[in-house]
Amino acid sequence: MASVPIASEIEVLDVRHFSARQLRPLLEREADAWRDRLRWDYSSSTELLLQYLESRILTGFVALDRGRVCGYTFCVYEGTKAVIGDAFAAGHRTMSDADATRSLLVPMLEMLRHTPGVDRVEAQLLLFNAGEFADLFAGPEFTLYPRLFLECDLGGHDPTKLRDALAADAVATDLSGVGPELALSLWTPVDYQTAAELVHACYVGHADAQINDQYRSLHGSLRFLHNIVRFPGCGVFEPGFSWMLRERRSGVLAGMVLCSRVGEKVAHITQLCVAQAYRGRGLGRALLERSARSLLGAGFEAITLTVTEGNLQAVRLYKRFGFTLRHRFDAMVLEPQFKRR
Numbered sequence: 123m124a125s126v127p128i129a130s131e132i133e134v135l136d137v138r139h140f141s142a143r144q145l146r147p148l149l150e151r152e153a154d155a156w157r158d159r160l161r162w163d164y165s166s167s168t169e170l171l172l173q174y175l176e177s178r179i180l181t182g183f184v185a186l187d188r189g190r191v192c193g194y195t196f197c198v199y200e201g202t203k204a205v206i207g208d209a210f211a212a213g214h215r216t217m218s219d220a221d222a223t224r225s226l227l228v229p230m231l232e233m234l235r236h237t238p239g240v241d242r243v244e245a246q247l248l249l250f251n252a253g254e255f256a257d258l259f260a261g262p263e264f265t266l267y268p269r270l271f272l273e274c275d276l277g278g279h280d281p282t283k284l285r286d287a288l289a290a291d292a293v294a295t296d297l298s299g300v301g302p303e304l305a306l307s308l309w310t311p312v313d314y315q316t317a318a319e320l321v322h323a324c325y326v327g328h329a330d331a332q333i334n335d336q337y338r339s340l341h342g343s344l345r346f347l348h349n350i351v352r353f354p355g356c357g358v359f360e361p362g363f364s365w366m367l368r369e370r371r372s373g374v375l376a377g378m379v380l381c382s383r384v385g386e387k388v389a390h391i392t393q394l395c396v397a398q399a400y401r402g403r404g405l406g407r408a409l410l411e412r413s414a415r416s417l418l419g420a421g422f423e424a425i426t427l428t429v430t431e432g433n434l435q436a437v438r439l440y441k442r443f444g445f446t447l448r449h450r451f452d453a454m455v456l457e458p459q460f461k462r463r
């Protein structure tokens with residue numbers, strides 16, 4: 123009987139059997155995919171990840187195709203939560219990249235289900251299309267949230283208007299049209315605490331707090347900010363393009379926009395939020411504009427961001443501003459009750 127290539131041609135082993143040197147070619151291939159698909163320079167994340175892999179401190183799996191590394195996945199633990207940090211496969215001789223990735227996600231989910239103390243799993247697999255793994259994440263214990271990767275081409279976003287505004291605004295620190303009682307200033311590390319309080323308050327009852335439970339507490343929001351500012355997972359933080367909006371008199375923080383560099387000329391907005399009491403006055407748009415102007419002035423060509431598809435207010439704001447859809451992917455959550463089933 124003729125032999126048929128089957129999925130068992132893939133071998134899945136514990137990631138700790140592998141050195142950084144063995145995994146480097148795959149991770150470099152992944153960095154190429156991030157650059158091509160999302161205009162994202164993943165190289166600093168790759169280097170950090172390789173350090174962790176070399177230290178054997180990550181939990182995860184590697185896929186082998188006849189002894190050759192063709193995929194990997196890992197997770198990190200934050201208290202009782204596990205975050206699947208990545209899952210990527212490329213170059214298997216007979217399986218599609220998605221199927222090879224699937225063969226890694228299956229044991230990862232299985233392991234996390236049976237890991238004592240883990241009561242929640244989160245994952246956002248940005249390189250895959252929404253719905254790609256819907257069958258794996260089916261069932262009442264899973265929730266999938268489609269998310270959008272949006273892009274704003276600064277060159278195409280009414281550049282004349284933006285450039286004029288930039289020239290007129292070179293030294294201004296207030297926002298014309300939204301009231302003289304508000305003032306803009308750039309992010310400084312002194313802002314951590316008030317910024318975390320704003321993030322926490324802005325996401326009460328919000329879908330994004332279902333996707334990322336850090337938003338649900340002040341401590342978690344502070345941790346989220348530290349991750350954005352100090353680590354390269356979401357790009358390299360750019361304090362020079364991250365703006366805080368305050369009441370002049372009281373100093374109360376009304377909103378903020380945080381920005382990272384993800385490519386030589388590409389910025390990524392990692393956070394935009396406006397306190398409830400100040401919404402619907404154009405401040406979200408004004409913060410976006412201020413950031414876009416400063417980025418344009420510094421030679422950036424594009425801004426990207428991710429937004430939950432169901433966050434209709436934010437999606438509308440971004441689309442009206444000039445953002446367009448580049449990619450649609452899924453955020454996945456395994457809810458706490460899954461252990462009781």
Ligand SMILES: CC(C)(COP(=O)(O)OP(=O)(O)OC[C@H]1O[C@@H](n2cnc3c(N)ncnc32)[C@H](O)[C@@H]1OP(=O)(O)O)[C@@H](O)C(=O)NCCC(=O)NCCS
Pocket residue numbers: 324325328394395396397400401402403404405406407408428429430433435436438439
């Ligand atoms: C999304 C968010 C930042 C928008 O902030 P905002 O300041 O309310 O945004 P804007 O005021 O610029 O725009 C919102 C609406 O106000 C309208 N608006 C703008 N200027 C206005 C003005 N001067 N007077 C009245 N309405 C105005 C806009 O047209 C828009 O209306 P629309 O939704 O019908 O199009 C805010 O809702 C928020 O912080 N949400 C929680 C966090 C979040 O989801 N962040 C985005 C994550 S990707």
